[in-house]
Every structure is written in structure tokens, then in C-alpha cells.
Amino acid sequence: MTQRALLIQLARLGDLVQTIPAITALKEAHAEWTIDLLCPAHLEDIGRILPGIATTVKWDGAAWRRRAASAKAEVRPEHIAEADAEIRAITEDLYDRAFVLNQHPRAVMAGALLARESLGAVSGGPLSHTLSPWAEYIKRVAISKQSHRVHLADAFCGMCGLSPPKRIMPIKLPWTALPIDLDPIGQSAGPWIGVLVGAGDQERLVPIGVWERVITECLESIPAGRIVLVGDRHEQERAQNIQRSLSQLFLGRVWDTTGRLSLVQLASLLTRCQTVIGADTGPLHLAAAVGTQVIGWYFPRARVHETGPYGPNHWVWQAEAGERDGMAAVEPSRWPITETIALLDDRSAAAVKDWSLWRSYRDDLGAYYVEGGHEPIEPLQREQIWRQLQPSSVA
């Protein structure tokens, strides 16, 4: 029987993109189901291009915030009526089930309001603080810094009661025009290398001087190479500062797209790059999702085993805390610049002090990372985890 299911992902761009395996797994397991997606309003355009989604509905947090501010001053029946109308605008009839992939109370309550049955990050009713076994697992490994773990995107599958999908459906990127002056990007010989100049959190920003060295070395060692600076409007100033610091010799080889693209245009731009380099940010995961190889620089708290780019053939440089507390922020004193260029050039990268290098793979139990220079591993440990948390998936 056709069922209507709603996937609820109210977190950021990176998490939304990491939801693709769960959507794929749901479609593989229940091809006849109609699967809708509830995501933050500002990510609605990305939600629409995710594979397997019938309808993307937006969660307008700003409207809820305004309504709450008004109700805080004086709660009136209109507030409840308006909130009810907002929920009914998402769906008049309740979904058969909601898969809630965030443990935030709002996501859990949205599940309770929109569907007859909810499962996902939290077990129990909408006010429960009990994490589901998979959410508990993610929390535990984040603290214990275990490697050979189950990837977050695969754990999302687990939260939906499913195994990772056999194959990943590609993003259905519609034809999207770029601004005319940016259209040549990716159209001529390259390689075209995307550089994510910014990051949502201040502490994840790669210093401008470091980007200047990466770009300089890259353009010097790869004669046909082109650099594409990627970022939102808040990152335009950083991009301009990077360009100012570059030699005039590179004129015409650095393309600044910061602040000029919609999210869908950004996804399209990322497909035109052969490789994208950047910190653990939404655009890095979007690049991986559109099939572009990425090289991630993971610091100060980002961990490859928690939020590494999903899919095979990506690289991640992981800043190591050494003997210090594994949860503490790592502030790199040196950066894997030459070694990253070597990866771009398909050469093997030398070891870098205070950094480790990881390569991504994918098998029947999902994505995993192996330290550079090592062979892909048997999925024994991950199999054990799946067996423990979800026996049916392994059987």
C-alpha cells in the first residue's frame, strides 16, 4: 500500500546533503512510498534537487520566531490558530510516518505534529530526551574519537530502520545558467580547482595567507590549472583579500564567484570543478554529493570519522590533537599545502606533522575512511556495530 513518509532534516546544508543515503535507502526499501522532505526554508532549493524526494516543504523558522515573539508578549488564540495553519500548510492529512533525523526538540515535535508515527533520533514521545540507539552511537563515537566507525550519513539510514543503500542516487541537478561572465568556468582545459574560502564558524576559517600559498603553489605546479573561489556574500571580502595577495602572473587564472550564486547555481558550479578544497562546510559536502572529488581540511573540532565527505575517492587531512584532549579544538600551526597539491596532481602525499591523511571508500555497509597508504579494510568492525544496533540490516 502506498504510504506517505516525511523525512525531517532541519539542520544545516551539510546535514541535508548527508541525508541522501537515507533517502536512497528508503526508496530502495519502499519504492512505492511517496517520500517528502521537510527542510529549513533557506535550503528549500537544495531539497528540491535531492534524489528520491517527491515534494520538498520548507520549515519557516523565521515565521515561527516572529509568532513566538508575539505570543511571548501575550498568548492569544490567534497564535495557536496561526501555528496550526502553518502546520496544515505543510500537509492537511497526516503523513503515515516521519523520519526525524535531528534530535532537536523542534524537529521531534514537527514529527509528532505532521505524522501518525515518528522514528529517528529520539525514542519515546515528543518530549522524550532518550536518544535512539543510532543517535546514542553518534554521540558516543564523537566523544571517543573512534575510527572505522559508521558514517553519519549511514547512521541516518539506521535511524530510519534501514541499511545503507546499495548505490547512491545522484543529485538531479537541473540545467542552471551561471552569470554570463562565470559561464566559461569548467568549459576549457583545466583542471579547475574549487577553493572554499570561508566557513560558517569563525574557528573553521583557513587563514587568507594559507589560501594564497595553496593557490600560488597550485598554479605554479599545474600550468593549465584554474582556481575558482567559492563562497557566499559574507565571504566576498576574504576572496578579494586572497586575490590581492596573489601575483599578477596569475591574472585570468583565478575566478571569483563569491556572493554571486544561488544554492542551485553553486551546486552546478561545483560540478564544473574537478576537485574542491576546503574546510568541513556545507559546500564541501555539496561538492561530494554532485560527484566532484573533494579534499577536506578538518580542524579544529571537525572529525573525518564523524562528518567526512560521503562517497568514494575523497581525501581528508585531519588535524591531530596529539596527546591532548581529543575533544579540544586543534589550532594548526602548519598546513598541508604542498601535500594537497601533490594529491591534486595524483602524486602520493608526504606525511605532514600534526596532520593525518584519510581516503574515503564505500561498500555495502556504507562509507568509511582508511588512513592514506593503507588498503581498504574488511567491514568487520562496522558489521559488528550494525549487528549490535540493527540486527535485521546485517541479516
Added chain:
Amino acid sequence: MASSREGAPSATYQGQWVHSAYDPRQEARTWAEQQVGEWKAGELGVVLGVGLLYHIEALAQVNPHNSRLAVVVPDPSVLKDALEARPLGPWLDSIQWITGMPHEMAEQLASHSTSLRFFTYGPAARLHAEEHQRLETSLRRIVAAQTGGRLHVAVVGPIYGGSLPIARYVVRALGELGHRVTCIDHNVHHASYQAFGSHRDERSRLTVQSRFADVLSLSTIATIGEDPPDLVLAVAQAPLSLAVLQHLRKKKFLTAMWFVENFRHLTYWQQLAAGYDYWFVIQQTECIEALKRAGANQVHYLPMAADPVVHHSVMLTADEQQEYGADVSFVGAGYANRRSLFPRWLSRDWTFKLWGNEWDGAADLSGVLQRNGARIDTDTCVKVFNATAINLNLHSFSSLELDAHPDFVNPRTFELAACGAFQLVDERTLLPGLFSSDEMVCFRSPDDVPSLIPTWLKDSGGRRAHADAARRRVLQEHTYRHRMQDLLAAVGLHQPDRIGSILRGERSAAELKRRTEPATELSPLLNRFPSDRRVELKDLAADIRARAPGRELSREELLVLMLDSYRAETRDLL
């Protein structure tokens, strides 16, 4: 009357334009557009300032919710001039004209069941500033007497000093009035503040103490952020910096300061004037104008008071009467004018006891100084007041004579009266507005005192009559409860949809239920609260959470919880 450059009639008053000299209509439109953002549905708009009615016409035309509009007309001749000066349209019929004496106009306005939203057109309002002030005072009293809602007020006290007990009286008064009070008591940091004062280098000392006050300022906003109040009420010397006050305003907190200081002596108000939303001061015109010039928006007169819980009649034992009693006493610090005048008031014909500290070097008074000039506590003060036939009340002044600007009335005046104690007080310009001559005996000159003392010593009946009358007056009008009612009413008048609404009890369960259709979702949730209980979104959510275990939540309950989760987002104050 004068013609504007654009041709329309304009007017001047005392050399200043009441309406634009260029284009009165455009100016009025701009003014009206600036006002309407605040005008909520259902509020009666009340305009202060008549002029040639351009601004009223403009306000009537942009009236966002088709609300009613009233204009206060202290002098009908001004309105008559306006009506004759220029042609007026049908909008005039929609205006309610409020006329009469200030108290009559206040009663007319208070009789409206809706809340009032005041719009002051400054250039015209200044013609009748005094009448508007009296109207507002009357209205505050009427509103204060009617209020019944429960506010949450955070009272921020000083680290130390004379305003410290005032802060405590304020906390008690607000509590007695039924409001929820968060007391942010910085006196607990006094020892540290003093320790920082031990640095020999003055610049180091001031820098460290100033930084320490900044830390306390941050601590205050952290406390406020944890349990956001409806109003932050600071008492003089509260360690709140301008930056913190501006931050609080940005975060939509309302702030008020009761400046229980002589504005001429302590001038830190100049730096803070623009920071507080409301200032309450113990002096009138000169002080109010100075604060407004310094950037204060709302300044109101709010005199000192007494706390009958602390200041009251006591039965003294014979030993206590012996220890604390005298024909004439004074309790207080050794300011210059007291050191200069008291020796002139000593006599062999009456006993004199001087209590308090900071009398070092006052050789002429060493014979009457009690306890070697030790600081005395409030209980002892009260005993002295009660045990003394004539309590001297000489307002402090840094010169050798009486206060050169004798306007404000000190707390001791009210405290002595509340104790039922007789006092001789130096004449103050604001005293007649607080006590009558049947309640308080004043002296105009230091030379009057030596003759007044024997006169009143002989007249115990007269002393008793004055003291009893003064006490009754304090209990009827001058307690901290009255002051807090007045203060909140003033804020409520200017914030009709926030403080005003709460004070009117419109947030109580009964009132919310009254305005809620029984069939609607909110009704069963409200039914769970006592009628007089103030109910907010967070209360509804807390009740739902408390009852959640073991049952399925209704859709309405989930919607309330969802709204509350957005309400509860941290205000990110620090």
C-alpha cells in the same frame, strides 16, 4: 500666526516655530509616520500638543487600525485659533477633544476601557507642558489605583551606599504589591570593591574599581538573561554601564532608573541619561530638563518615601528611652552645613544628642556626639527617632549654610514621619506638595531654630498632633508601595501594550479566558490556571510538560510547545 514659505499658515511661540516654517503639512506627515509604528490595534491614541492641528490631521489619516483618536486641549482658545486659521476636513469629526482641568482630563481618559497610546507633538506641547505634567500625574494615580496585574521586575541595587537600603525597600514594596521580583544585590561584592580600593595609586584604584563595576554590569545582564523580567529597575549607583544599557535596549528589555540622588551633587547621570528608557528623579523642572538635554527620553518626578515595615512607632523600655532619648537629636553624617549650624543650636536649656558618623574634627560637637561617631544601624535610628522630642532634619549641603537649592525632600523626612516622630525640617520647595503645614514644621533660616526648639518642647500636644498627622499622610501617600505603584503606572502609560497590559491584568487566566472563545484550543489549557494567575506562553508550556508523562499530547499542546521552543531561544545577552 505666520505664513509658511509653502503658503499654508504656521505659528510661532516665544520665537520658535510650532509648525514648519517651510511646509507644515509635510512636516506633520513625517511626524505622523514616525508615530504610527507603535500604535497597536484597539489603543486610544492621545495627542499632546494642539498647534494648528496639522499633526493631528496627518495622524488621523495614517491611523493604521482605524483606532480612536483623542486630543488633549488644556486651553480651548488655542483650539479655537486653530479652527479659525485654516480649513479643516471631515477628519475633525472623528476626534475626541479632551478638555478641562488636568485632573478632569485624566478622569476622562482613564474612563476609556481601552489602553492609551500617547503621542507628543513637542513644538506644540511645550505651550502646556505644566498642564500635561499634571494630567500625567493624575492619570498615573488613577491607573496605579486600578492596577492588579503581576509583573516580573528585576531590581538592580548598588554595591554600597545610601541607595542600598532604598533598593531593599523597593524590592519589598514590589513584592507586597504582588509582583515577582528578582533582586540583583551587588552588596555581596562590597568587600571585593573595598579591597580594590586599597591601591595607593589613584589611577590604578579607579581603573580596577571601574573594571570591577563593568564585571558586575555583565553579571547583571547574565542574571537578567536567565530569567528575563518585564522591567529592569535600577536604583541609583547600580553598576550598569551605558554599553550594557544600550545592549539591553537592543534586546528589547525595558529599563528604568530611580535616581534617588541630588542631581547637582552626583552627576554620573550625564553619562547614563540616554541609556535608560525611564528616569525617575526626586527633583523637578531643572533636573528633568537637564536629564532630557543629556539624552533621557522619559523623565518623571518620583519623590522619596518610607517603608512602614522598617520605619514605625516603637515602644521603648525605660533604659532605651534613657539611652536614645533627648530633647533634640540629629541622626546623620557630618556634612559641612551641619558642622557649621549645629553648634549654634546647642543650649543649656535642652539636651542634644548627635548620632552618626563622619564627624571627625567637629570639636564643638564632641560633647553631644554619641558612640564616638560610630555608624548606627536602622533599628537604632528608629529608636532615636521615637525617643526624641524634636528630631532635627537638616538636608545635607557641602557649604556652611542651608542648601542653596532646597528642592528635593530627603528620605529622613518620610522616615521620621512614618515613625510618628516630630521633626523640624529645613524648608524645601517640594515639601508643600508632599506634606501640609499641619503635618510638618519647617524653618527658613538657621536663626529660626533656637526659638522653634523651646516653643515646640513646651507644646507636646502640638508635637504629637503634627507627628500623628505626618504619619497618617505617609501611610496614605508616601510609602515605597505608593512610589512603586506610581512608577509602574508611569511606565505602563507609556507602554500600554506591554507593562500597561500586564498591570491592567489582561494577562491573567481569567482575562485571557474571557477573550477566548470557549470552543477554541486555548480554552482548556487556560482552565487549568487560577483566574488571577498571570499566564504566559511559558506557563502554558510548563504545565503541559509537567502533565506529559504517560499520556499522548494533543495537537494544541504540541503547537504550544513548538511556539515555546522558539520563545525559549537564548537571548544571547553576553
